[in-house]
Amino acid sequence: MADKKIFELHANVCKALGHPLRIEVIDLLQDKELCFTDILEITGGLKSNLSQHLSLMTKKGILKTRRDGQCTFFSHSSKKVAQACRLMREVLVDNLKNHKEILANI
Amino acid sequence: MADKKIFELHANVCKALGHPLRIEVIDLLQDKELCFTDILEITGGLKSNLSQHLSLMTKKGILKTRRDGQCTFFSHSSKKVAQACRLMREVLVDNLKNHKEILANI
């Protein structure tokens, strides 16, 4: 099983989706780029925390950055992540619907 | 920010993709259902560990199970997860390619 490595790398990229704040950022950046301060203002919380999450996503190749003067702008490096994210959101919604139906049938 | 809840739920589903063994299982079940023992034989490791990962994926609504005699068959509850997973794999591959190019240009 030498090719277990690919699963590890793959899981590693997928992990980037596994945090509420990071999902929120992926959502925010769907159709535009935003600078750190904008994102912080929208999401709330500590700047150090946000910075670490953004840095993680950038390291994993999910976001890219562009510096303009004092501001650092963040955007998706590929549309695929946002697409994947939307699919997972649909899975969630489907699950919630099923759950509702099951509850309704009791 | 009352709708933070959706990000939490969403991240929670996405987390299911964030482990090498779980990615491997998602891959394995792309086009067929398999029983526990089959999956264990392919992936290796401890049955208790596999059982826990499968249980987690089932709880998150990503897999569904079907019991036939002694055997429990696992399959995807929706094609969307596998799709999302394939997209993330493409992101990984793109990143690796970029990385290679960057290295080549030094």
Next chain:
DNA sequence: TAAATAGTTCATAGTATTGTGAACTATTAA
């Protein structure tokens, strides 16, 4: 009924992620 197969559950120890605040760097404006 007894033994075997197929899996689940549980406790626990080890590891990885996360949030926090303080200290730091870089760019711009006064």
Next chain:
DNA sequence: TTAATAGTTCACAATACTATGAACTATTTA
């Protein structure tokens, strides 16, 4: 040059996740 803005980095404590083995349940076969 000084102060302000925009972000990053670091150390550490709290929390969550993971792997392991033993004990357990359910179904089938002998």
